[in-house]
Amino acid sequence: xxxxxxxxxxxxxxxxxxxxxxxxxxxxxxxxxxxxxxxxxxxxxxxxxxxxxxxxxxxxxxxxxxxxxxxxxxxxxxxxxxxxxxxxxxxxxxxxxxxxxxxxxxxxxxxxxxxxxxxxxxxxxxxxxxxxxxxxxxxxxxxxxxxxxxxxxxxxxxxxxxxxxxxxxxxxxxxxxxxxxxxxxxxxxxxxxxxxxxxxxxxxxxxxxxxxxxxxxxxxxxxxxxxxxxxxxxxxxxxxxxxxxxxxxxxxxxxxxxxxxxxxxxxxxxxxxxxxxxxxxxxxxxxxxxxxxxxxxxxxxxxxxxxxxxxxxxx
Numbered sequence: 001x002x003x004x005x006x007x008x009x010x011x012x013x014x015x016x017x018x019x020x021x022x023x024x025x026x027x028x029x030x031x032x033x034x035x036x037x038x039x040x041x042x043x044x045x046x047x048x049x050x051x052x053x054x055x056x057x058x059x060x061x062x063x064x065x066x067x068x069x070x071x072x073x074x075x076x077x078x079x080x081x082x083x084x085x086x087x088x089x090x091x092x093x094x095x096x097x098x099x100x101x102x103x104x105x106x107x108x109x110x111x112x113x114x115x116x117x118x119x120x121x122x123x124x125x126x127x128x129x130x131x132x133x134x135x136x137x138x139x140x141x142x143x144x145x146x147x148x149x150x151x152x153x154x155x156x157x158x159x160x161x162x163x164x165x166x167x168x169x170x171x172x173x174x175x176x177x178x179x180x181x182x183x184x185x186x187x188x189x190x191x192x193x194x195x196x197x198x199x200x201x202x203x204x205x206x207x208x209x210x211x212x213x214x215x216x217x218x219x220x221x222x223x224x225x226x227x228x229x230x231x232x233x234x235x236x237x238x239x240x241x242x243x244x245x246x247x248x249x250x251x252x253x254x255x256x257x258x259x260x261x262x263x264x265x266x267x268x269x270x271x272x273x274x275x276x277x278x279x280x281x282x283x284x285x286x287x288x289x290x291x292x293x294x295x296x297x298x299x300x301x302x303x304x305x306x307x308x309x310x311x312x313x314x315x
Contacts, residue, residue, distance in 0.1 A: 009150035016083045016154070024084035028077045028237050035076025040069050048283035055205035055288075056278065070279030074233060078124040081237070082155070085162045090131040090241065097131045097231075101243035105137060105187065108225035108246050114139070114182035116224045117243075118215050120193030120270050121282035123233040129163035129189045131231075131241040139186030140166025142174065142214075164189060182224040190215045193270050195287055201297035202263045205271055207288050208297035216262045219249060228266065230273045233280055244269070 019027035039045060045068055052064045059067070081088075090097040108115045115137075119128055129141055141164050146152035156167050166181055168174040181188050192212050201208035219226050226247040232240050247269070249262045274281045288294060 005148045005150055008148050012148075012151050013154070019080045019083035022080075024081070024087040025237055027080040027083060031076040031078075031080025032073040033076070035079070036069055036073040039072030039075070040065070044284055045072075047286065051283045051287060052278075054207060056275075067279045068283070071281070071283055074123060074280050075282070077233070077236075078126075081124055082126070082158060085126060085130060085158050088127055088130055088162075088237075088239075090134045096238050097127055097134075098234075098238075098240045099131055099135060099243070100240060101229075101245075102135055104227055104243045104245055105132070105135075108227050109185050111225060112185075114185050114224045115187045115227050116182075116215050116219050117187050117189045117227050117229050118192050118266055118269075119189070119229045119231070120191055120273065122273060122277075123231045123239060123280045125191060125231065126159065126163065127239055128229060128231050128241060129159070129187075132187055132189075133162070133164055137164075137187045138184075139164045139181045139188055140168050140177065141189035142168045142170055142178065143191075144170050178218060179222050182218070182222055188218075188224065192266060193281075193287070194285055200260060200263060202260060202267055204267045204287070208294050209267070209288050210297075211263050211267060213259055213263065215266070216249060216259050219262075220255075220258070226262070226266070228269045232273075232277050 019031065022030060048068050048071065049064055052059060052067060088096045090099050105115055105117075117128070117132070119125065132139075141159065143159075146155065160167055164187065166177055166186075168177045168181075178188060192215055194212070195210050196212040197210060199210040199212045202211040203209070204211065215226060218224060226249065228244045228247060230242050230244075232242070234240055247262065247265050250258045252258055289297065
């Protein structure tokens with residue numbers, strides 16, 4: 001594995017160097033063109049096809065294929081843009097990132113809490129927190145480290161330099177750092193659109209999907225206001241970062257129901273953003289279970305929930 005990681009890292013660093021030489025706009029175009037050509041031809045695209053069939057059955061086959069091709073172009077651009085994260089700005093006459101709804105961050109912080117910014121893998125998701133930092137916000141992001149430690153070191157360094165300072169790996173060891181960010185009225189970034197086996201089955205596009213509970217539980221236990229945000233590629237290397245009004249977690253006294261209600265609201269937010277620009281979401285991961293498992297999950301989720309039984313605690 002060590003040799004494999006070194007070979008992978010060598011190829012990765014060579015590509016980043018190549019894209020750096022090309023300049024930001026040309027690199028983004030080249031990465032997008034290559035991924036658009038190659039991506040739809042590889043096996044993993046079949047997963048995107050199946051996901052689209054289940055989530056948006058109203059689409060025709062040509063529409064699905066167009067979304068998948070556009071998705072690959074966006075991913076190729078995003079990959080190439082890692083070499084130029086220092087170039088993207090949300091201020092100045094030629095800002096590549098237009099920020100809308102920034103006041104929702106400030107309103108949440110004015111409550112006396114930090115902000116848990118929840119979003120998904122939209123467009124170039126790295127620019128969410130780069131834009132936030134450039135507007136004067138501080139804090140950190142919770143992430144799953146890449147398997148390759150050498151590539152992970154590069155990505156983590158880029159985020160630390162240009163996005164938020166605190167890079168907090170998922171797991172129990174990061175909880176103290178998370179609490180510190182929230183107590184200091186910072187922004188904690190979390191992408192919540194991927195499957196978590198220890199999450200809860202909550203409808204997503206009408207299909208029960210294992211949904212991570214950490215953002216909601218952290219807000220309930222340690223304070224912090226849930227503020228959803230999204231980013232959308234509007235023209236090649238230009239983006240709109242939009243911050244939405246805070247989502248208030250119900251406080252009925254029945255913890256399970258409150259967590260489920262908040263997760264349902266978050267999934268509806270993600271679904272709405274995906275429907276606005278389906279080609280800019282990551283359709284490649286296993287977001288939904290197979291149909292038989294989905295039916296069992298739906299049956300279980302329709303049953304009354306006893307307090308304290310099925311919502312896993314965040315360590």
